[in-house]
Amino acid sequence: MVGFKRTLLWDITPECNLRCKHCYNAEKYFGENRKNDVLSYSQCIDVINKLVKGGFDHIHLLGGEPLMRKDIFDIISYANLKGVTVTINTNGALLDEQNIEKLIESGIKQISISLDSTDPQINDNIRGVGTFRKVIENIALLKSKLKKSNKYVLIQISTVIIKNNAEDIINFPKILKELGINVLNVLSLYKCGNANRNKELLYDLNIELRAIKRLIEVKNRVYPDLFLQLDCKPIVARYLNRVFGKKYIEENKSVCRAGESIWLLEPNGDIYPCGSCNLSTAEACKREGKLKGKPVNILELEYFENIENHIFYKSFRKLKEENKHNKRLCKVCEFNSICDGACPLKLEDEYSICDVISQEEQRYYDKLKFNRYKICENVLTKIDDKESVLFRMDEGVVKRFNNWKSLVLKYIENNEGIKDIYSELLRSGYNISEIELSRFLLDLKCFGYIKRL
Amino acid sequence: MAYFKSDKIIEKPIENYIAVLDVDSEQCYKLEDVAKFIWENIENNEFENILQLVSKEFSCDKESIRGDIEEFIEQLLEKKLIVEL
Numbered sequence: 001m002v003g004f005k006r007t008l009l010w011d012i013t014p015e016c017n018l019r020c021k022h023c024y025n026a027e028k029y030f031g032e033n034r035k036n037d038v039l040s041y042s043q044c045i046d047v048i049n050k051l052v053k054g055g056f057d058h059i060h061l062l063g064g065e066p067l068m069r070k071d072i073f074d075i076i077s078y079a080n081l082k083g084v085t086v087t088i089n090t091n092g093a094l095l096d097e098q099n100i101e102k103l104i105e106s107g108i109k110q111i112s113i114s115l116d117s118t119d120p121q122i123n124d125n126i127r128g129v130g131t132f133r134k135v136i137e138n139i140a141l142l143k144s145k146l147k148k149s150n151k152y153v154l155i156q157i158s159t160v161i162i163k164n165n166a167e168d169i170i171n172f173p174k175i176l177k178e179l180g181i182n183v184l185n186v187l188s189l190y191k192c193g194n195a196n197r198n199k200e201l202l203y204d205l206n207i208e209l210r211a212i213k214r215l216i217e218v219k220n221r222v223y224p225d226l227f228l229q230l231d232c233k234p235i236v237a238r239y240l241n242r243v244f245g246k247k248y249i250e251e252n253k254s255v256c257r258a259g260e261s262i263w264l265l266e267p268n269g270d271i272y273p274c275g276s277c278n279l280s281t282a283e284a285c286k287r288e289g290k291l292k293g294k295p296v297n298i299l300e301l302e303y304f305e306n307i308e309n310h311i312f313y314k315s316f317r318k319l320k321e322e323n324k325h326n327k328r329l330c331k332v333c334e335f336n337s338i339c340d341g342a343c344p345l346k347l348e349d350e351y352s353i354c355d356v357i358s359q360e361e362q363r364y365y366d367k368l369k370f371n372r373y374k375i376c377e378n379v380l381t382k383i384d385d386k387e388s389v390l391f392r393m394d395e396g397v398v399k400r401f402n403n404w405k406s407l408v409l410k411y412i413e414n415n416e417g418i419k420d421i422y423s424e425l426l427r428s429g430y431n432i433s434e435i436e437l438s439r440f441l442l443d444l445k446c447f448g449y450i451k452r453l
Numbered sequence: 454m455a456y457f458k459s460d461k462i463i464e465k466p467i468e469n470y471i472a473v474l475d476v477d478s479e480q481c482y483k484l485e486d487v488a489k490f491i492w493e494n495i496e497n498n499e500f501e502n503i504l505q506l507v508s509k510e511f512s513c514d515k516e517s518i519r520g521d522i523e524e525f526i527e528q529l530l531e532k533k534l535i536v537e538l
Contacts, residue, residue, distance in 0.1 A: 380463045380474045380481075391474050391481060393467060398479045 004058035009264045015068040021198040024190035037268040041071045054304030058085045067094040073102040080107030095138035110154040118171040156183035162201040166211040173223035185229040192280045234335040242446040254339040269298045276345040365438030369418045372453040404430040456535045
């Protein structure tokens with residue numbers, strides 16, 4: 001979704017040929033209270049026209065399974081004709097020869113195919129018997145058809161990390177290399193819908209972090225060109241980069257664009273700021289009156305902008321704003337300026353990743369403070385009180401530090417112990433916390449500037 | 454006229470070479486073999502002395518290496534790693 005002015009996530013159909021055990025939309029689309037009405041083809045065309053007027057330049061098709069709609073290719077073609085980039089999420093099971101040809105012809109720009117394990121048994125246990133074999137066959141067919149067509153379509157694999165597949169995830173780089181796919185999208189489990197009914201799938205954050213760490217290790221060894229798309233907060237990206245001593249993952253902004261440059265459209269045309277607004281995890285916010293009113297249906301709108309002042313979306317924006325940085329850890333987090341904190345509509349666990357990382361950082365500091373460090377042999381230094389410069393020969397980038405960081409480097413150069421360094425900093429009038437010092441030392445250590453004496 | 458290392462550089466012997474970093478331009482240079490020897494002997498030294506030292510260290514005729522040494526020192530001056538005072 002990066003690089004687009006405005007994106008619509010479009011659940012274009014509630015129908016699906018599978019019943020995955022972790023499907024977050026299961027309650028909404030397959031449950032007893034499901035809404036059956038779906039926009040017709042001509043209504044979809046009307047929607048696209050409104051979206052174009054509303055400044056949308058990207059539609060990402062989801063569901064259900066988008067390929068269950070017979071008219072999906074015409075919808076994509078129309079959007080493409082109007083200058084909208086269209087991408088799609090599919091479970092891959094319906095990518096037969098005919099559908100592949102129509103999809104390529106329609107002008108689709110990216111196809112994201114779901115696969116939850118490289119082990120057929122584990123994958124099929126989640127997604128349905130025979131899905132692994134079918135999807136792998138279809139991917140090979142898709143690649144072959146694309147090659148003949150001379151058209152460029154990005155293909156990526158999406159996987160959800162859960163308890164069942166956390167061990168197996170390290171096998172993805174090898175399989176993707178064999179398939180000739182160079183993007184792996186790694187997602188966290190949404191704890192709603194079918195996931196709530198299938199508790200054995202659930203995981204804890206430590207398992208997820210460990211799985212991602214191992215995946216990165218293997219990927220670097222087996223398939224370095226594989227691009228890993230991880231939807232993680234910058235604090236998690238920084239933690240993983242520190243563990244590996246290299247910047248493998250971008251410490252990107254984690255800013256919620258829901259209800260601003262990202263919107264969600266349900267199959268019946270109801271507009272939501274995001275997919276979380278109408279899941280069971282948002283019920284608490286609705287009960288407490290933090291999310292007010294009901295969403296508007298796009299068929300009732302002439303212009304998209306008209307919904308901005310509607311009570312439902314105003315209450316959503318207020319909820320977002322009030323929730324920013326209202327957690328204790330957010331206030332002291334080094335990424336405070338580029339991360340909005342936990343999603344107010346999801347369960348507490350999303351915030352807990354920050355707790356896990358902070359605990360890890362505290363554990364590191366508790367080990368660090370009894371050590372002495374020295375500058376690494378391949379690092380050039382110019383250290384004084386005001387500004388210090390470090391240059392690692394194999395990295396080739398000059399790093400500059402001033403204020404308390406420069407002082408820390410000076411003390412390290414003099415072989416002072418970390419506990420003494422911290423005392424000296426406080427005596428010098430620098431009001432920094434142990435965690436801040438720990439983070440700086442971890443960065444220096446993990447990125448190869450200092451090592452233990 | 455003698456040569457002096459610029460105060461805008463950081464240097465460090467690493468393995469079998471000397472790394473020289475120009476902090477302002479953020480360019481780093483690896484000096485090996487003869488270049489390393491010249492660098493180690495350049496501070497407050499004149500050209501003819503340096504030429505003499507190199508010819509003795511590497512057992513070669515002064516006049517046959519004069520041009521190369523001149524060119525190297527010229528490059529050091531051009532890149533502002535040294536100054537002539």
